Amino acid sequence: MNVSHERNQQADISPEERGQWANKIEFLLTVAGAIIGLGNVWRFPYLCYKNGGGNQLIFTISYTFLCELHLYSRWTSLGQYTSQGCITCWRKICPLFEGMGYASQMIIVYGSITYIIIIVWAFLYLFSAFSVELPWVSCSNLWNTGTFGWTSPLNASSSVMEFWR
DSSP: OHHHHHHHHHHTOOGGGSOOOSSHHHHHHHHHHHHSOHHHHHHHHHHHHHTTTHHHHHHHHHHIIIIIHHHHHHHHHHHHHHTOOHHHHHHHHOGGGHHHHHHHHHHHHHHHHHHHHHHHHHHHHHHHTTSSSOTTSOSOSTTSOOOTTOOOGGGOOOHHHHHHO
16 A cells, blocks of 8 residues: 555656756766767777877867857756756747657667667677687687688788687
8 A cells, every 4th residue: 555655656746846966066077977978988089090180189179169068058958947858848848849859869779779889899808808718819719710722821810800800
């Protein structure tokens, strides 16, 4: 009987009773954690190296200050103002814009799938490094190509390259 009473109380929560930030530092740390994600830590050094180092760094910093911070602050203030999620806040402002909330949710889902795959690969390589015999030491693994009919060393590749690629 107490369980059903608690469920009824939870169902009657209004938007005014939603959780709030305890202080401004907590909010800023949460925003920083959302902005500085795995993509920035994992991909940014590679892009700087690939695209000329300083040029990519200057472009990224200028784009961050000119575009990303303004857009992120607008999205954040919209969520704070309406005290709603990304779909219901647009429904509350203009029902015609509700599709923007669904589109942003789909972008988040696809981005999460990508990051999960990257993390799984990183764990695979990490756990492979702790095995008794390192997988890239020998050519007797499932992913190694056969050596039958090779007459030229140009077609050959090392077991290390085959493991990492």
